[in-house]
Amino acid sequence: MTQSTAALGTSGRLRDFALLVACILAGWQALYVIVGDIAITSPASTIGYAIELLPSSEFRPHLAASLTAFGDALLISYAGGVVLGLTLGFHRFSGEVAEPMLGALYSLPKIALYPIILQIFGLGLSAKVAFGALHGVIPVALFSMNAVRGINPTHLRTARVLRLSSIETVRTIVAPAIVPEIVTGLRVGFSLTLLGVLIGEMFASQHGMGFLLINAINLHDVKMITTLIFVLFLFATVTSAILLAIDRRLHVRV
Amino acid sequence: MTRAGGVRILVAAGLVLSLEICCRSGIINMATMIPPSEMLGAIVDLARSGRLLKESLPTFRNVTIAFVLAVGLGVIGGTVLHSLPRVRRVLDPLLASYYAVPFFALYPLFVVIFGLNDWPLIMIGIVFAGVAVVVSTLNGIDRVPPVLLKVARIYRMSRTAQVGLVILPAIALPLFTGIKLALAYSFIGILAGEFILASAGIGHAIAFAYDAFDNRTMYGLIAFTLILVTLMNMGLQACERLLLKGRSR
Numbered sequence: 195m196t197q198s199t200a201a202l203g204t205s206g207r208l209r210d211f212a213l214l215v216a217c218i219l220a221g222w223q224a225l226y227v228i229v230g231d232i233a234i235t236s237p238a239s240t241i242g243y244a245i246e247l248l249p250s251s252e253f254r255p256h257l258a259a260s261l262t263a264f265g266d267a268l269l270i271s272y273a274g275g276v277v278l279g280l281t282l283g284f285h286r287f288s289g290e291v292a293e294p295m296l297g298a299l300y301s302l303p304k305i306a307l308y309p310i311i312l313q314i315f316g317l318g319l320s321a322k323v324a325f326g327a328l329h330g331v332i333p334v335a336l337f338s339m340n341a342v343r344g345i346n347p348t349h350l351r352t353a354r355v356l357r358l359s360s361i362e363t364v365r366t367i368v369a370p371a372i373v374p375e376i377v378t379g380l381r382v383g384f385s386l387t388l389l390g391v392l393i394g395e396m397f398a399s400q401h402g403m404g405f406l407l408i409n410a411i412n413l414h415d416v417k418m419i420t421t422l423i424f425v426l427f428l429f430a431t432v433t434s435a436i437l438l439a440i441d442r443r444l445h446v447r448v
Numbered sequence: 449m450t451r452a453g454g455v456r457i458l459v460a461a462g463l464v465l466s467l468e469i470c471c472r473s474g475i476i477n478m479a480t481m482i483p484p485s486e487m488l489g490a491i492v493d494l495a496r497s498g499r500l501l502k503e504s505l506p507t508f509r510n511v512t513i514a515f516v517l518a519v520g521l522g523v524i525g526g527t528v529l530h531s532l533p534r535v536r537r538v539l540d541p542l543l544a545s546y547y548a549v550p551f552f553a554l555y556p557l558f559v560v561i562f563g564l565n566d567w568p569l570i571m572i573g574i575v576f577a578g579v580a581v582v583v584s585t586l587n588g589i590d591r592v593p594p595v596l597l598k599v600a601r602i603y604r605m606s607r608t609a610q611v612g613l614v615i616l617p618a619i620a621l622p623l624f625t626g627i628k629l630a631l632a633y634s635f636i637g638i639l640a641g642e643f644i645l646a647s648a649g650i651g652h653a654i655a656f657a658y659d660a661f662d663n664r665t666m667y668g669l670i671a672f673t674l675i676l677v678t679l680m681n682m683g684l685q686a687c688e689r690l691l692l693k694g695r696s697r
Contacts, residue, residue: 294685385545
């Protein structure tokens with residue numbers, strides 16, 4: 195599969211991508227024709243409205259609020275997840291104890307915990323950040339832990355045979371072995387943190403994209419809903435495509 | 449039981465116990481969180497009054513429908529997609545970044561398309577859970593040893609016989625990962641939908657109790673949901689172990 199993609203070359207991939215975008219736009223337009231203005235606006239008018247909305251002064255504060263919350267939450271997810279994951283990875287027994295627990299936490303519907311987060315953090319920025327971090331930290335930890343466990347023991351023994359110092363071992367053996375897997379974790383954590391922050395904004399905020407969305411839903415402002423979904427999808431897809439490209443490049447090198 | 453399993457139970461029990469102590473001693477304000485024993489009491493009360501069943505029945509029904517449809521459609525979709533490599537190559541970026549998209553934003557759209565009933569919720573569950581099944585089906589079929597397919601051809605099996613007798617058994621294990629995710633995701637999708645815009649179900653009941661400052665009911669329902677999902681997960685993990693055992697024999 196990856197081989198066929200690689201053999202296809204850049205121009206082929208670009209053509210495929212253009213085809214995908216064209217299919218999505220065609221599907222969107224078809225849906226618009228079927229259900230009409232009451233549920234969705236057409237691609238052309240949505241993109242037009244997005245171009246008008248994005249630089250406007252009433253939209254920018256919300257975008258900034260979301261990005262601030264998302265940045266903070268991402269920092270916590272990444273730092274907390276990597277530290278927790280590495281600790282559990284290197285200390286094998288704790289890892290064995292914790293893994294099913296982390297797995298269970300990962301598949302919990304964390305939205306059910308939202309009222310508790312609100313009780314603890316109150317309304318506002320910290321609750322959004324906490325909710326985002328809650329979503330992101332577990333996958334990052336799980337991937338980091340499995341990255342450490344996946345280090346080939348032969349490589350570590352080779353390091354001992356070569357009498358590498360611990361710093362050299364980390365630099366030449368451990369880091370190259372675990373970084374690609376950790377980056378995969380960071381990619382998954384990125385998406386989930388974004389999801390968490392947006393859900394947080396939908397319930398308990400007066401600022402941010404999530405707030406705009408729930409507000410538009412309550413007012414049944416179809417144009418706004420479609421445009422926000424479009425902008426969010428675009429942001430999520432583009433960032434995840436960039437992270438995926440980095441991820442794949444790192445995995446190929448190993 | 450393994451040593452790790454024993455320690456795990458101890459850790460979980462210790463966490464619950466320390467939460468209990470923190471709440472009882474006032475380190476955590478009772479208005480913020482009620483002690484775990486009270487939560488259990490709340491669950492029992494809710495169950496006795498029949499409210500638990502009333503609130504959770506619509507959620508269970510919708511999760512079940514979404515889960516079954518997501519797995520069915522996902523396996524079919526994955527199998528079809530695997531036989532169309534050209535289409536798969538085009539869709540690949542979409543599948544890879546699918547879970548980065550905040551799916552629940554589509555809820556209002558679904559409401560207009562499917563009407564004000566349970567179907568928008570179920571659709572969210574399917575849309576969220578189905579793709580995990582598609583991806584794990586594709587991964588599974590990619591890893592079917594070619595020799596098995598050759599044997600199927602030697603026996604001149606029909607396409608359906610190949611899928612039913614060779615491919616499905618061969619991909620059971622990777623598919624199970626997708627099925628586990630599908631259950632978790634249909635729960636998450638439907639609960640989130642209920643929180644935002646439904647008039648029934650556990651999610652709605654939790655949001656309603658939160659708005660009414662009814663802490664006891666709220667924590668009872670939250671604890672009930674968490675316990676239930678954890679138990680379901682443990683059940684699925686046990687199934688997976690059984691499947692693994694059957695494989696190694």
